[in-house]
Amino acid sequence: MDKSEFMTALEKSFENDCNxxxxxxxxxxxxxxxxxxxxKFKKKMAKLIDRQKQPYFVFISTAGRRVASFIIxxxxxxxxxxxxxxKAVPKINKSLVVKSFSDHIxxxxxxxxxxxxxxxxxRDEYEVYDIPxxxxxxxxxxxLKMYCNYDTGEFIRFRQGSITTAVELDTVHSTIExxxxxNNQDYVIHDxxxxxxxxxxxxxxxxxxSILSNLDKNTVIDLCKHTKKKAD
Numbered sequence: 001m002d003k004s005e006f007m008t009a010l011e012k013s014f015e016n017d018c019n020x021x022x023x024x025x026x027x028x029x030x031x032x033x034x035x036x037x038x039x040k041f042k043k044k045m046a047k048l049i050d051r052q053k054q055p056y057f058v059f060i061s062t063a064g065r066r067v068a069s070f071i072i073x074x075x076x077x078x079x080x081x082x083x084x085x086x087k088a089v090p091k092i093n094k095s096l097v098v099k100s101f102s103d104h105i106x107x108x109x110x111x112x113x114x115x116x117x118x119x120x121x122x123r124d125e126y127e128v129y130d131i132p133x134x135x136x137x138x139x140x141x142x143x144l145k146m147y148c149n150y151d152t153g154e155f156i157r158f159r160q161g162s163i164t165t166a167v168e169l170d171t172v173h174s175t176i177e178x179x180x181x182x183n184n185q186d187y188v189i190h191d192x193x194x195x196x197x198x199x200x201x202x203x204x205x206x207x208x209x210s211i212l213s214n215l216d217k218n219t220v221i222d223l224c225k226h227t228k229k230k231a232d
Contacts, residue, residue, distance in 0.1 A: 106168050127229070129226045209227060
């Protein structure tokens with residue numbers, strides 16, 4: 001079938017469809033019964049349309065779904081915090097920020113560049129408790145306490161720095177060790193073997209705390225654990 005034959009057949013088919021539509025027994029609309037809506041139905045529709053125009057209609061019409069969503073959210077939050085009977089506890093950051101370099105490491109309380117004036121002050125003063133017998137307090141400042149035993153030549157130096165404090169520790173002539181105690185407190189231990197000194201650094205999240213001493217490592221760590229905020 002060429003193009004002209006195809007077009008002829010298509011026109012004939014279209015003509016037949018038009019003839020069938022023309023022969024359909026379609027009632028005259030003038031003879032159709034005149035249906036009218038009741039006054040009661042019209043009144044209900046008018047009220048519905050008027051309510052839909054009010055600003056609170058969307059809020060009311062979706063109230064059921066929003067209440068159900070709220071209940072589901074509460075249930076999910078409760079389940080997330082008590083799965084397996086374990087209460088969700090917010091994690092407190094008690095670890096120093098440690099950055100490693102070729103010949104040293106740097107320690108800081110956090111990585112922020114901008115601090116409020118309030119944060120840069122020492123608001124809560126710490127104290128080292130259970131100082132061994134024979135040590136005398138030889139220097140006392142807000143950020144520094146020095147204890148010495150003149151008979152043995154031993155010393156304990158405690159420092160408390162604000163949140164902006166940062167230190168660098170040599171790693172060429174000394175070793176670095178990381179220790180976590182039973183209270184999940186992290187410590188960075190700087191063992192200066194050439195001097196027989198031990199430096200221990202940690203943070204409570206607000207301050208940089210450190211003890212430097214020529215006592216043995218276990219004794220210094222124990223002193224760190226007994227460093228608490230001074231009672232008012």
